[in-house]
Amino acid sequence: MFFLSGWGRFCVVILAGYALCMPLHAEWRELSSTAENQFWYDDAIEREGDKVTVWRITDFSTPLTNLEGKEVRSEKTRTTIDCAQKKIADSQVTRYAQAHATGEVMNHYETPVRFTRIAPGSVDALLAQSACR
Secondary structure, X not given: OEEEHXXXXXXXXXXXXXXXXXXXXXXXXXEEEOOOEEEEEEOOOXXXXXXXXXXXXXXXXXXXXXXXXXXXXXEEEEEEEEOOOOEEEEEEEEEEEEOOOEEEEEEEEEOOOOOEEOOXXXXXXXXXXXXXX
């Protein structure tokens, strides 16, 4: 484990060679809750011009099954929102065996940022409304 003090981030280096970083002062706020999922976001939002980047967690009421046949109970996603264009993109997704991004890491993906339009009335729209204030 190491600290990146200039960025105020606490990072954990995983044996596979990637780092998972989360704010030192993370305060998770509930965004929405349905019968199928519970959605949270971290209030430590990074801002750069019209874009904001935020971590969010999805807890699945019914576990998903990954490609290896293992159950996934939650995922943590690094999401960037273009507030001016009303577009959203995910750049990292980590899936966990337990709720609220805990337990064994089941999968981790990193992708280039590719923005898509935010669907009105969606959880993404709620996240944009909270993060783009």
